[in-house]
Amino acid sequence: MKNLWDKDEKKMYRQYFKEYKREGYTNEEAKMYAKQDCKDSIGGEIDFAESLYKTTLENNSWHE
Secondary structure (H helix, E strand, O other): OOOOOHHHHHHHHHHHHHHHHHOOOOHHHHHHHHHHHHHHHHHHHHHHHHHHHHHHHHHOOOOO
16 A cells, blocks of 8 residues: 555656756756655655644543
């Protein structure tokens, strides 16, 4: 099973790649920058989701 964000990451990568190509970067440069931008963006989203999950567990009154 793939992670929930895999599809979003692929879509985002294609968008970044096309943007870099329009700006005049070579295929190799566009791939490199698009990959880095995706990694940074998705990484932030994953960190946020994990933080939200942990906070929710900590604030839950399951432990009586």
